[in-house]
Structure formats: structure tokens, C-alpha cells
Amino acid sequence: MAERRKHKRPLRRALGWVATVLAVLAAIPLILTPLYIVVDPVSAPMLTRYLTGQPVRREWRDISDISDRLKAAVVMSEDGQFCRHWGIDLAALQTEIEDFFAGRPTRGASTITMQVARNLFLWNDRSVIRKGLEVPLAVYIDLVLSKERILEIYLNIAEWGPDGEFGVVAGAQAGFGIEPQNLPWDRASLLVTALPNPHVRLPGNPGPNVRRIAGIIEERAREYGQRAACVSPQLRLEL
Template identity: 65%
Template sequence: MSDTLTPSGKAPRRRRGRKLRLLRALGLILGAIVAIPLVLVPVYGFVPPVSVPMLERHLTGRPVVRVWRDIEEVSDRLKAAVIMSEDGQFCRHHGVDLSALRTEIDNFLAGRDTRGASTLTMQVARNLFLTNSRSAVRKALEVPLALYIDLVLSKKRIMEIYLNIAEWGPEGQFGVVAGAEAAFGVVPDALSWERASLLAVTLPNPLVRRPGRPGPGLRRVASVIEARTRQFGTRAGCVAPGRALAL
């Protein structure tokens, strides 16, 4: 009897063993995914990071143009215009705009169009650790990452990273130095109101929008952001602690 039972008993054990090995492998993968941001975010407090889109272009043989620039060497007008254009509550929230996020969730559940509700910190999280694919999973991952980034890094450093990893042109221009040079042939420490606003409104779609050759529509949007920044730009003071923004 034992001769007939033993083989049949081994098969379930082998299947259980395979399942356990698979679960362990998945656990290790998930652990690595969680550990990478936990380790790298504190390091990025003083080391210039490289974004996922930069790596994707490099691995596929496409050019990447990025020159790191200290935030103090970037025009205050541009910093304020980016905040007014992309995330007006940047200095007030803790990485996630909960009010905007609740509205997005309500719209999603009701089947209405969603606008994204991505804060600058969430965009930094996506660029550093995720992909640009539009999905509910990616958005869900952005939230805890953004909260962690805001907890570990200062607003000034988050903005500095954003300005240096944001895609600012269709030919691999990353960061404000490459963006300002490609659009206007200038360095980003001395930008007029018009140029600062045009660069800021390019960010939602840098592969299509051309700040150096703006059409009427882009000029109108830039004018709105310029007016908003002139009026409310001092709300961006968290990126220049200890001094007033030179607007």
C-alpha cells in the first residue's frame, strides 16, 4: 500500500514547494521595489538623481542633454511660474493635494474625465521611480512615494530635483538648463517674465509645445500664468527659505 501512496504524496509536496518558491521570489521582488525608493530618496538629498525617462533614452541609444543647475542659479520667476502652472499648493501640501485627489477619485468612480491631480512631488516620484504610462496603479504608487519624498526632502530640494529632471524638449532635453538653452539660447538664471512663463507652460507637453516658437494658444496660456505669478508668486517662497523671491 505504501508503494502506491508514496508517489501520489510526493506530487502535492512538489507543487507546494514550487508555490512557496514562487511566493518567495515575488516577495523578494516586491521587497526590492519598496527598498529602492526608501534607500535612494535620502541619497537624492545631496546626490543629483537620474530619471527613468533619461535612462530609457540612454538605453535605447537616444541623446540625453542634462546639465545640473543649483536652484539658487535658476530664475525666481521661473520657479514661481512653474509652481503657479503645475502645482499652486506646492508650498502648502505634504506631497499630495488631498482635496484635488479626492475630486479625482470621485470623478473616476462616476465615470467622468479626470485631470490627473499630480503635484510637483508626485511628478518627481513618477520621474524617479515609475513610468509615464497612464494607469490607476501608477497613480496609486505615486501617492505613498510623494508622501515619503516630502517627509525626507525639503521643498527647496524637491523643486531643485524637479527643475533638473523634468523633460523640457523633444530631443532629450532634460532640466531647465537644456530647456532654456534649446528654447532661447540663454542660461536659466536671468529670464524675462515672458520666457519664464513660456518655459513653465511647456511642461505638461514638452514633446509638442515649443516655447522658443510659441503659437497664439501657447502665448495665451503663458500670459495667464504670468499674470497669476505676478499676483501670487510670493506663495512660492518655500523654495527660497530665508529670503524673498526676486520677482
Template identity: 50%
Template sequence: MRPGFSRRKRPAWRTVLYLVLAVLLLPYGLTLLYAVVNPPSTLMLWRYATGQRVARTWVPLSQIDSSLALSVIVAEDGRFCDHFGVDLTEIQNAIVDAEGLDDVRGGSTITQQVAKNLFLWQGRSYVRKALELPLALWIDLVLSKRRVLEIYLNIAELGPGGEFGAEEGAKRAFGRSAGNLSAYQAAILAASLPNPVTRDAKRPGPGLRRLAGLYQRRAAGAPEAAACVRQKR
């Protein structure tokens, strides 16, 4: 009976294995599609599914103020133009500095955050990080830096009421388009990115204003940080 039982079970295990592989490989196929299709984030999909508000107006990178693109890069991933999706130096620094620091970014690049926001879940875990790293490498390989940043600026949560993307974040905080921001307003939005619920760009507290000032100064001193996403003339 045992050999027959084994034969009956083997196809079922193969089916489960194929399903697991399909789920794991699906993001890699979708990444190719997202070169031309404007995607939602997993958080946006969750909010849709649970009946919560979602406000997102997709705008191309060419219509987002360059000061916002630069501010986000200097705030989130200063070597965005130089690495291949994963910044090994920042990961090492994050591991060294993580103990006792509640606000550590975990060494995540913008590309890693795109991988997480598009395909994975919020919160920290070793499993999520293990899935995130190869996805970030793949995203950097098949998408241009401009497209990666464009996706990020259109799926990032930028308001406490379900506002996603630079356009909705700028409208809520400043009553203007993402293409018409001052350098300081851009820095405020960039500084709110880790948690726009507690870091409200519309009503910035002293800490958020100080951080925005820091990012504004960094951006003014490092315009080359966004060289890879400037539109070629």
C-alpha cells in the first residue's frame, strides 16, 4: 500500500510546488509589464479591498518638479544613480547602526522600496527582505532609473488619508501640483516619506521642518545625485 500511496501523493506535491514557484516568479514577469503599465502598490490594493480611501493621480516623471525627485533621492537613497538596485555599503552601515535606532531605514534603496511596495508587504521581516533583495536587482536590471523613480513617486504613500503618489501628496499638503513645488516644499514631502501618517507634510512639526531643511541643503549641494534621471534633451 505504501508505494501506491506515494504515487498518488506525488502529483499533489508537484502541484503545490508549481503553485509556489508561480507565485514567487510572478513579480519578475510583472516587472517587465510595468515598464509600460502604471502599477498600483500592494498597500493601495489592500485599501481598495477593505473599502478604504485611495487617492492616486499618476503623473510622468517629466511632470514632477525636479526638486522633488532630487530631494527624494538625497533623503532616501543618495547613491541611487550608482548602485545596481541594492546598496551594499548602506546595508552594512544599517546593520552596524541598527541597535537602538527606531528610525533606521534598514539600508533600503529606492529600488528595494519599489520592490516592497509593488509586490511584498509592509513591516520588517527576514523573509520579506530575502524576497526583496533579488527583486530589487531584477527591477534595476530591466527598468531604467527614470522608470524606477517614476514608479516610486507614484506609489509611495504621501498622506494620512490614503493619498498615494507625488501629485496627491502635493495637492493635499500645499494645494498645488507636484510639478510646481518649491525646493522647501519638495524637501518637506521627501522628509515625510517614512511615515506620512505621523509626519504630516500639511502640518509639519519642528522635527519635520528641521529634517526638510537638512534635505534641502543636501539637495542644493549634490545636484549630481539625480543625474541618471534627468531627461535627455
């Protein structure tokens, strides 16, 4: 019996350490998310670049100082139900789960809030584990932060260029050499095309396919842009 107890002690210690690490990791978003009501966060990819000596360009910009056209284009391109859901789009997520178990290609079903959760607290490589963690984090973020603040954080931490450009200010300056307010529709839509893959899609030097995608984004934003009204009570769009 004494011998068995000796063998169990290392296992218990290891399990205790694992439980402690998991508890700390779980506590990080629980503690930091309320702070982000007033504190402007740094994303995990930005932090990785800082720690590895790579350049980071990011200038925070309040959401009120960002073009309404750009806000509408981002919402309609990335998450058309943003103002209506509680952090996750249940219909899109259900379809994603069904496609996964049926062996069909999956799109990700990521809402803007889920992307904020990933950029702040998780990693970028696609996996079922990461997606499973995104869901409760997104619900918690949506509970704690306002829609306006969630989009403001997203617009300021999203990767917007291939050389460490984070946030819409760096993206607009790298693409067009301009500030991100009062953007015309064509430039607002071209900026949004970079979000899925800022290392390949360059708004300042768009090819025919990028221009085609930008045209689709502009058309949706012009027609349905008022769906983004939750992020700006004074939203005024030239639709």
C-alpha cells in the first residue's frame, strides 16, 4: 500500500500542476475582458511580433473617428448579424457543425466577436479545439463589452497588412496613405478585402479579383449598411 501511494504522488502532483495552469489560462480572459472596457488591448499576434523583434505598426483610433462606410463594410463583410446576435451566430455555427460531421468543407462561422476572442486570447491555426474555446469566450465578451467597443477593438487589432500593420490606421496609411475617416466607398471596400488574408490581398495594389470582391462588399454595405447602426447611434451612410 505504501509503495502504491508513492507511485501516485507524482501523478497527483502532475495533475495538480495541469489543473493550476488551466485555471490560470481560464482566468486571463475573465480578468482582462472587463479591463478592456477602458484599456486598449494588444492582440496575441502583436505581442508575438514584439517578443520576436518583428516590426509592429498600430495607432489606436476611437470608433467615432473611423469612417461609417468602413464600419458598415466591415460588418457586412465579416458578420452581417453582428448587431443581432450574442457573440455567436447560432444558425451559422449549427451549419458549420453539421458540415464538419458530414465531412464537408467548413467556413469557420466566425463572428466579429469570435475573431476578437481569438486575436486577444487564442492562436490563429485552425482547429476544433480553438473553435470550441472561441464560442464561450465570444459569449462572455459580448456580455461584458458593448457592440461599439467590440467593433472598436476589432478595428484596432485586426492585422491589416503584410509587414506588421495592425489596426485600421496602419492599414489605411499602408494602402492609401490616408486616415481612416471620411473614406470614399471604393477605398473603404478595398480596405476590407485585406482582412481575411492581409499577406496576399493588398488594397493599395488590387488585382481584378480583389476589385471584384470589393465591389460585392460595397454593394452589400450600401444596401444593408444600416444593420451596423448598433456601433454608431449617429450612423449616416450615403446608400
